[in-house]
Amino acid sequence: MPMQLNVGDVVKLKKKHPCGGYDWEILRVGADFRIKCTTCDRQVWLPRREVERRITKIVSQVEPIEDPSNKE
Template identity: 40%
Template sequence: MDNKDFNLGDIVQMKKDHPCKKSQYFKIVRMGADIKIKCEGCGAVIMMPRHEFAKKLKKIIERSED
């Protein structure tokens, strides 16, 4: 997956689901050197380096409207 094809507000699916088991989708809420994603099921926020995020990203479910 190309590092440049995700944007702020996109809904993404990661390779592993969140342990809450309510949702497998996350919303990108912050971008920079680190990426912050929020679980759509329980609202938990996870922060990880951009290169780690790109490696764990499975696919983009919904693009944000700009």
């Protein structure tokens, strides 16, 4: 079961980025994730499986946006 991660969430990864930062903001979700280092603003693309494996903690979560056309 995939983790519930949304655009705007900030996660902490196991290994630090060469700039020294551990926290990353999620910019895109799907089969591949685009994440941005919150220290140096560098962006990288990683497969979902790799991101989920590397996450140690969800630092902050954004509420998911509800689609008004998807009302039941």
